[in-house]
Amino acid sequence: MDVKLDATNRRILAHLVANARIPITELAKAVGLSKTPVALRIRQLEEMGLITGYRAILSPLKLGLTHVTYVEVSISDTRQKALEAFNAAVRRIPEVEECYMIAGGFDYLLKIRSRDMTHFRKTMAEEISALPYLGSTRSYVAMEAVVEQNWIAPEG
Template identity: 35%
Template sequence: MPPMVELQARLRARRLSSGSTKSATWSLYANSGGKAVTMKLTRADRKILQILQQDGKISNVDLAERVGLSPSPCLRRVKQLEASGLISGYVALLDRRKAKLDVLAYVEVQVDRHSEEAAEAFKQAVLREPEVVGCYVMTGGYDYLLKVAVPNLDAYADFTMKRLLKMPAVKDIRSSFVLDTLKDSTALPLDYLD
């Protein structure tokens, strides 16, 4: 499957119907076979999502209390949201600077071949690099955008010269360095679920 088609298949979430602002029905497509999982999202579901995006370690009892449900139905809703793929996982968010990764760079990558084989080889090379904490397929003059976290500029130079520029099909790169962070949130807006 071509990378763009694979990306579209993974990210596709299509709204099927909505009777009111109280709930919406969504069809979430799984990676395997394009099976659709349909569930009705209620205000309680959206509240659960909002709270879990802020505190993924909250106990089910506390979550249920904040949502206004008893623990059993609350847990059942969380399990349904997980099974639907809307909740894709739980992680610990680390402070980049306390992890001694003082340099954050966004790197635009242009490739010279647009074949499936070259795209797959580049993808596999990027997945092996722990410094690459994000990789996005882009439109415009560059094909990919990498988010790279390293301890210092020497480590960045080492990464780009010895590894990135030697990856399959890489033709050109352009780097931008983060000077300050005004907002860096993993929480997604939920207004569009109405």
């Protein structure tokens, strides 16, 4: 279900995406409202399920996780039980930062974050290759992050 947002709610969300710890008074000033209506709008956005939580975003680079590889995965069985088994197993691999089921020439796309090529190779050999129903993989090493963002879609 698409949620219709007015310009003020979009500004509130944009500020929260940029800094979820922004004080309500500062946020209210930034969007041109007083504290109470801003707090009410945030509560409504949470109740609508638009805001699903708040979290600390860690710096992978400062944690030494500078190596990013995207892995195409084809699985040998695409029945529901196989998909559920694969999904549960891939969620347990800490190096898998993102995993998407894909419609196309392969079944899943994984984003693997590791310290270096040795760490990645070990993750592939010990974790990824042990995933249930794994058919084949194809890996692509990222050389540089050009765009990484969390955003709120513009109105319209």
